[in-house]
Amino acid sequence: MLLATLIHRTSLPCPQVGPDQAAHLLERHYGLGGTLQSLGSQQDLNYSVDTHHGRFVLKICLGDYAAVELHAQHAALRALQTQDGLRVPRVIKALTGEDLLTVTVDGQTLHLRLLDYIDGQPLTHLPHVGREVIAGFGDLCGRMSQALADFAHPGLERTLQWDPRHAQELISHLLATLPDLPHRAALEQVAERVGARIRPLADHLPWQAVHMDITDDNVVWQRDALRHWQIQGVIDFGDLVHTWRIADLSVTCAALLHHAQGDPFAILPAIQACHAVTPLQREELQALWPLIVARAAVLVLSSEQQQRLDPDNDYLLKNAEHEWEIFQVATSVPFELMEAAILLCVGQTLPPIASEGFAPLLPGLVGREFALIDLGVLSPHFEAGNWEQPGIDRRLLDEAAAVHGLAASRYGQYRLSRTCPDSATEPQTFPLHVELHLPHGTAVEAPFAGVLRVGADGLLCVQDGPLSLRLWGVSTSLSAGAAVVEGQILGEVHAPLTVQWCRADVEPPLFCTPSRASAWQALCPSPSALLGLACDAEPELDPQALLARRDASFARSQKHYYVDPPRIERGWRNHLIDMQGRSYLDMLNNVAVLGHGHPRMAAVAARQWSLLNTNSRFHYAAIAEFSERLLALAPDGMDRVFLVNSGTEANDLAIRLAWAYSGGRDMLSVLEAYHGWSVAADAVSTSIADNPKALSSRPDWVHPVTAPNTYRGEFRGQDSAPDYVRSVEHNLAKIAASQRQLAGFICEPVYGNAGGISLPRGYLQQVYALVRAQGGVCIADEVQVGYGRMGHFFWGFEEQGVVPDIITMAKGMGNGQPLGAVITRREIAEALEAEGYFFSSSGGSPVSCRIGMAVLDVMEEEKLWENAQVVGAHFKARLEALIDRHPLVGAVHGSGFYLGLELVRDRHTLEPATEETTLLCDRLRELGIFMQPTGDYLNILKIKPPMVTSRRSVDFFVDMLSKVLDEQL
Template identity: 70%
Template sequence: MSLDTLIRRSSLPCPDVGAAQAAEWLATYYGLSGTLKELGSHQDRNFLVDCGDGRRFVLKICHGDYSTTELAAQHAALRHLSRESPVRVPAVMPTLKGEDVLTVDHNGNAVHFRVLEFINGQSLAHVAHLNRHIVTGLAKLCARVDVALAGFEHAGLDRVLQWDPRHAFALIEHLLPVIPDADKRACIAEAAEQAQAYLLPLVASLPVQAIHMDITEYNVVWARDAHRQWQLQGLIDFGDLIRTWRIADLSVTCAALLHHAEGDPFFILPAVQAYHLINPLQTEELLALWPLIVARSAVLVLGSEQQASIEPENTYIQANLASEWNIFDVATSVPIALMEAAILDAVGEWESDEEPELFSPLLPSLSRQGFTLVDLGVLSEHFVAGNWEQSGIDEQLLREAAQAHGLAASRYGEYRLSRTLPDSTKEPDTFALHTELYIPHGTVVHAPFAGILRHTADGALQLVGAEVSLRLWGVRSDFDSGVEFGAGDVIGQGGGALIVQLCSEPDVSPPLFTTPSRAPAWRSLCPSPKGLLGFDCDAPALADSAALLARRDASFARSQKHYYQAPPQIERGWRNHLIDLQGRSYLDMLNNVAVLGHGHPRMAEVASRQWSLLNTNSRFHYAAIAEFSERLLKLAPAGMDRVFLVNSGTEANDLAIRLAWAYSGGRDVLSVLEAYHGWSVATDAISTSIADNPQALSTRPDWVHPVVAPNTYRGEFRGADTAPFYLRSVDAYLSALKEQGRQVAGFICEPVYGNAGGISLPPGYLQQVYARVRDQGGVCIADEVQVGYGRLGQFFWGFEEQGVVPDIITMAKGMGNGHPLGAVITRCEIAEALEAEGYFFSSSGGSPVSCRIGMAVLDVMEEEKLWENARVVGGYFKERLLTLIDKHPLAGAVHGSGFYLGLELVRDRETLEPATEETAYLCDRLRELGIFMQPTGDYLNILKIKPPMVTSRRSVDFFVDSVSKVLGELES
């Protein structure tokens, strides 16, 4: 390889060819004319040619310094791939004389001129966040191209190219002076030196073949399908085609992905997995991947900095500089050894050392005394009522254990609850890579292996051995850095807290905690210190969550769905957050059952107390059932004087229908389209939501009469003054029933349209409907299961917004804060009508435990002013959601009030085309960001926002900001 050629080629500017000259050549040699638009390029001059008749081409002009043999290799590869691979690539367009490449003289310099087919679509370089589908799609494409090119041969593949990683370190050394900042120069030089040290032992084992070497988001063409998902259309720009190490192709793709990684180098791991499944890599290639990415990032920065100095007017290069520095920063943000371990683990190649290393005791004087291991994990009994949010709680619990038992220790490899981060998109660093001991003052600390002592800047004492290093905090030592010790030698004294951490890479400074996603890689570098402590300090391994989900699917009826395809395993909650076993907090924006929030201590206290006394059925005589019934009647409108207690909203609505039948003497019930009322035979019959039951509209029994949904946003009639139009449907059914001599039993609906995201009914609608139904002897049922009980903020009951009083109120959900509890409130004459059919009884409904919990919920709602919180914070919530409409075209409307809100997403605000696929993406992406949210509505295009009523402004801001972020991603 000629270094002079490499350096010369790396310094070439783009050919100085304007659009007018390019158009003249195009007409002369190709017989083509049209508008030309310049495309960005590093060293070529490229134009998009639009002929105006539907035909579009790419005109490529490169320096004559590159041989026609090299260009012929690119063309041969295009033809080869069009035959041997499903990947679409551009066709080569011949000149009028049938030539693939033209070489012309331009201002005394030779330039090569050629035309390629244009592939419709777009690059995703502008997209801030690339989802897993795109990341793995790029990697799969890379793998398939490499498989197809494995047998491709051409003389033009053996070329000198600045992007060839085999020359990276020579090029880096040459180009370093283009960086004026001495600190940046040193940083690049150090990174390159480390990458070269890791790479050199592997070079001889790396397979070599023809590769594209530029499969990045710039050169892969995508287009949205009918479901708004990005689908790959083709691969372009074969200008870097070369024969070199096979793994270099994936390294280029992964380096490009780092620009979209939001600072997380582990972002590339799904790409590595996807590539490896199609085109398995050797272990040496896997080990070489990250050093090659580091080298590539350095070459990108240096190449662009040099090119920018040569062509300061090249806007393409100037625009890319920031992204390339970002790639370099991410690539050098973690140790190479860590990423090698992560890559091997990602493809199942990591082999853990089962044999523990042999060490001398660190604390031999304590070897016969037992340490009490303190559970600081997510399920620890030490944590109650959010006390894990107190600063220093872990250390406090360890001190208390030491005071009680003499010696105490934390567990290595434990996911610490205290390190969870509520209302944060950041993955918390919960995994402990160390053990913390509490030991008596004056305890002598010994060297567990031979090594050299160092005092680190963060106050640790580090013993660096031949194959492992030990870091200790809390040890007093009189020895200076550089002193050598043998195994068993005294190195200092400890007392109180002593932190112990091992690392197999002496030059790496690991964190004390890491994130769950990085835990396997860091754990491979930071083994458990149990071998030098003399006792097993390891936390029990977490159960396989995927295996547990499979057990659920194998035993739990499939129609009982779970949220998300791969849901996190939630085992703890606190206030308006849910916490998985790895300590990740998720903002709960959909749980209207837990009105008081999760883990409320009053619930545990009241339930425990009553369970210890009595729990039985409501046919026994006890005070709680009378007290709770009286409390409920105080919340109801005047005239309502009877309560039924059941276990759920379904049971409450089912009973309401029976009451309507018994009181009216009829069977026919009017319900509202797009509504959901429950899962029993009767409540399913009156539920017409096709999102909940796709067959809802075709399977209604003849006693159910669904009236047109009074949806003021996307219904048949839109706007506030539409009640008269929606009443036509009610009148038609009532008239038909009267003509047929059928007695109407009643009308049931949610006073606020819950299943449609909390849409208010048209003013006056319920007043008119209730009057019409009552005139024909029917009763009016208000289903307050979702929207009532203070959730709306301004109103305690949904029917208050309409200025009506129903005959029957049904409720459940938040009544028990998660305990199964529902109720029906009505008048005496309606309640007693049921006695003609026999008595009513619910085994658990109205039990002592249920009643005490129900009263405790009401007490806490009053004491903590949750109804007021729903009004104030809920009002702020709606204001913040409304700002999204001005900012994002997908945000169509905001419905509801208080803590029952709906954000409806549409693709067009005129046609109201529902953005169903975008809403599904939004919900999945929010889960990645730490938020639980699900869609509702017949088109599943509405965010159903119904969080616990303890939700704070901080949580509101976190939610709305995250929604805005994802909407921005969807609209980019």
């Protein structure tokens, strides 16, 4: 009887009711007229209805469905109307006062209902669904379970094809009726495995009324002001049934696999969120993954059958592809692995393996000392990128064994050698094994009794039920299938010995990704007990605990990138590496001009520190040599250098020089600019992104002029200089009228804070002339945009064809060493002497000077200025190509390795896409790229990577940027 009912239910076609017929039914029974639009459904027919009285959904199903089932849905909707935070549709009564009508159309007996419409959109076809949304689905599942926990109705006691209690029987039936189905063997295997895992748990699973369809089709969402998705309501209660409580979450998780991008672990936030609201029993957690896999199988089989019954159903055709995707993701990992991951994500664990009484694996080496080799991210064995050399780990172990006799790797130590630069996917850096380098001929014995398996890749495995010891590098005379007893000699070591222990009947990898490490570690624990060797990696500091320590002691105004930042402890060239061995493309670190970890920097710093580091009042050669090198880069006529620690200090000193030389204090600065954090440098900074109160807190000696922004400023285009110069003339006139002496004008020659926008043609020529005519000096802030970064010009002011009176610089000068400089003319420099001498404790120290000269040497030797020109030009061209493809991309600014990508919602109004830019940066981080927004509206990607950045890295960045823009930010 059960099977017959299931067969009948799965064989029902969709009602055949056209839009005109539906409109007639609506008018006749509800007195409503309006515009109807078909909505997708598998076996029901749904129309959205727009009327003068509001928006509704007309639901039509075949009369084969018992009326009591539909009344149960209506009763549940009424019950849920009283629940806070759970919005569900209201049932609209017909003209007769009934909420369910039975009618006949073209010989079809149909049930007719009208519900109100909940505005929003399902996320079925959204290319990317983030962690917060996935958790939102799980939270909704938990709240729905709570809300329906005490709900009862006779219509819930029904046989439903989607009820997981019947999954195995339904799968077997559908397989029999679909002989030509693809992936048939996989589906048959699923049915068997699901049954085997669910049967021992079934009697322990709690029952209640469950929604059974909280999916990306049936939950509608809207974006809030910050562009975050928020749930608006649940719209379909057609699968409401009384069954296992955990069935609800299994349906939701199966639907989410469509958005997992191949990674089933992506659903774990939904499980955590559901469990936080409605704590799940251990048996439910153990049943969850088998039920998810069963749901995936039922989805594809039902869809295949329904397409044959209803080949013109577009909804079925559109969903079929992602239902197969769900099945493929669900069957891509072992059941045991996902069970472990689910238990661990809610704080439960697997019982330990009872290893007491096992014989030693290497009895001849008991008590011998091994050299445990550090192969982790911070290993002193790794420098200058040598971890990229093939076979480096094994070579280090070989070298250690040659010295100490015995050497071993550490179990669970994230391997730096397995990092993958310019990759959007996590690298497999976590070792689930130990590698030992021993004398050849060392005897290996069975620690426990079992059956011997031999693999084609040199694997030797002792299997005892689900428990297995997996070995590589052992030669044996035993035959596959032989029974071995505890302590029996298995063979001899003939190569590096790899040891892996596994508690489940699976084929584990030797390495796994960090996100899967805890689950795989539960299945493949450390073999240290078998080896008699304390070879486990030292526990890593909890990143969140470390962040809490920072927040508890480090002043809060000193922000960090990202809400949940990865812990970065190593860098190499244009990549930064976290403690789990993942490499992030660094697209924002213009300080490390030569890249991270440059061996020349390490050598020069170490050498000079070993000799001397003191302050510039002592006499040593480096300060004279470095000053001469800097002057050689400056325009003719500049002949004096000040050395300081930072760009802020350089700009502060430049302002003091302007005051001293001019005799005045009034400064002109440009709106939206940033020059530093000291009192004077902050005073001339007007970027509200850096200081929200910047425009209202300027001292009276600072006179901001209109920002000459050729893209979104008051005047547009490269010929707008005269219009912007009027603001300068106006401010100069005010200063003159007040009989105050102008001190100077400070400006970035390229609009750095706005992403490298070029100033209007001729702007600085006109402004410099006006400023100098009034006795002021002209300061070029080259801290960000100078020193070769722009590619075509070494100094930003060269693009404008001017020579300033004072140049300030820092950032890339020291490749991360605190180092800045001010270059000017003698008469300006000496004007400061009237106010006393200038001194910077660390500015111009021997270490800083030597590093500064080494930076210039490497830039020349490695042709980094040329790299900025060539690769930078390719970079800009690729970014500009995004304009035609993505409406959100408004413009590309800058040149070389100082670029800005400005995101706008409308290319005519230039409404800034601030929230989208924030989401984009967060998403890029997930894909292995560090990027941050800039500009007063925080809608510009300020792209300023190390000047060693390669074409490969550029292409990776632009490809990922395009991918994220395609994900409908």
